[in-house]
Amino acid sequence: MDLSYILNELGEERQNYYNAVAPPILQTSNFASNTVADMRYMLQHEPEVHLYTRGNNPTVTILEKKLAALEGAEHAIAFGSGMAAVTAAVLSQVKAGDHIVCVKKPYTWTNALMQRFLPRFGVEVSMIDGTDPENYREVARPNTRLLYLESPNSYTFELQDIAAVVSIAKQNGYSTIIDNSHASPIYQNPLQFGVDLVVHSCTKYIGGHSDVMGGVICGNRETINKIFEREYMTLGAVMSPHDAWLLIRGLRTLPVRMERVAASTRKVVAYLEQHPKVEKVFFPFSPSNPQYELAKRQMRNNSGQFTITLKTDSMERVEAFCNSLQHFLMAASWGGHESLIFPIAASYTDSKLKPSLPFTMVRFYIGLEDPDYLIKDLEQALEQV
The missing domain is CATH 3.90.1150.10 (Aspartate Aminotransferase, domain 1)
Incomplete structure (x- = not known):
């Protein structure tokens, strides 16, 4: 898909909003139904329809379509912050009794999630030097479920060999998540290497103007829909329509x-x-x-x-x-x-x-x-x- 098309046209059905060049900010919390049958359908198909902005909003949907396309993903889901996206992505892959292998020195609050929050709920985490992919294999346990990457990672910018880590994961049935905020989807696309879920802090390059917070998870449609139905709707860390509009503006440049x-x-x-x-x-x-x-x-x-x-x-x-x-x-x-x-x-x-x-x-x-x-x-x- 052409980059110019993604940034300037994808998801923007201008004929639906008076042919406005910039998409509207649909600043509404609710969407009405005309009949009980309509309401029943909306309740049963909320991942695909607009019922309640805590679930879906048309302005946010435009942003999600663009971000998914930029990462080469089937689907994406936007959050109110990058850390909300990281947390939901990780929680979607583990349960009490599971084990995560995470790269050392990740983003500060990712580190807090791994070392302080998750252990409270029975999830074990091992932090490793990710410059050698074999370190992921060496600390894995029978209950390992997730390998977490951040490449390059924060402050000293060590890289992980994404393809090599993914190979280890696929050999053993682990899931993989990577924070791709540093490179942006313009300069790195981890899904091409086989990563399962890509997260971004949209607050950074995607916004680009230091005036908006946001996060996104990109991946296959089945996994993203499961996150929507569970972590996203339960935890409620949603993106506002105005913030989505600001991020769409940031994507243009x-x-x-x-x-x-x-x-x-x-x-x-x-x-x-x-x-x-x-x-x-x-x-x-x-x-x-x-x-x-x-x-x-x-x-x-x-x-x-x-x-x-x-x-x-x-x-x-x-x-x-x-x-x-x-x-x-x-x-x-x-x-x-x-x-x-x-x-x-x-x-x-x-x-x-x-x-x-x-x-x-x-x-x-x-x-x-x-x-x-x-x-x-x-x-x-x-x-x-």
């Missing part, structure tokens, strides 16, 4: 934004890799990355995130560097038009419990600004190190 972000990021990374005050740059598409060939095989291009380690042992100098940046906002999320940093030092407190990552690390996201403009800002801030 997704390929153009990703192309700009990719090119700018490579230029900024090249500058930082040669800077004497930078100890290391964590970036999947760096030729010095030991997983560079895997990155090129699985992803069509780089996206906008990388992490640096500053060459200092002083917390004060790390903070001075971060505080001196004038054109990078300090914020937790990413994927919008603005460039950001997230300093690991901010996670350090006076308590004895320290984060697993060193305070000298700073995660970057490159937005849509001119890369030379950003490099000039980095140059003056690195004088503080």
Whole structure:
């Protein structure tokens, strides 16, 4: 299916809403029936009809069709946040007594789900170094049901060999889920490697403007319909019609934004890799990355995130560097038009419990600004190190 068709036409039955170029925001909670027979049919076929916006809404449906097509999936279901999508996807595959193998250092709240929430309900989780796919096999147990991937994963951006992990899963009857937020559906499509379910934080690249939250699960129609009937309708983490409309707007420019972000990021990374005050740059598409060939095989291009380690042992100098940046906002999320940093030092407190990552690390996201403009800002801030 042509990318331009997906982004600009798929799901948009303009003749049904006065030939409006932009789809309407159907801001309604309820949809009426004319007869008891109509109501009976709607109740029996809710995954396919519009009965109640907590289930289906026409604006949200347009978004779901586009996201499914972008991932090459049969179907998709949208949620109010990326974490809601992750949680529903995982819960759909396990029950009490089951075991999950999950990549180490996933997104913070995915980590909390795996290590704090699921064990309360009798689900065991093993966290492994995903750079070697055999680690998934080695820690598997007779009660293993799910292998969870996040490639590249958060902060240090290690990749998993998706095809190899899927092969292990299929040999043993495990399900697979991957968080594909980092690469976006423009630059990586894990379903092509045989993954069962793909999740995204739509808050990031799909939205693209730092003004909307959302998540999505993409997969085969049977599995998505089961999630709709169980986790989605029960937990109620639904997406609002207005948020879906904002995400549709974000999709219009997704390929153009990703192309700009990719090119700018490579230029900024090249500058930082040669800077004497930078100890290391964590970036999947760096030729010095030991997983560079895997990155090129699985992803069509780089996206906008990388992490640096500053060459200092002083917390004060790390903070001075971060505080001196004038054109990078300090914020937790990413994927919008603005460039950001997230300093690991901010996670350090006076308590004895320290984060697993060193305070000298700073995660970057490159937005849509001119890369030379950003490099000039980095140059003056690195004088503080």
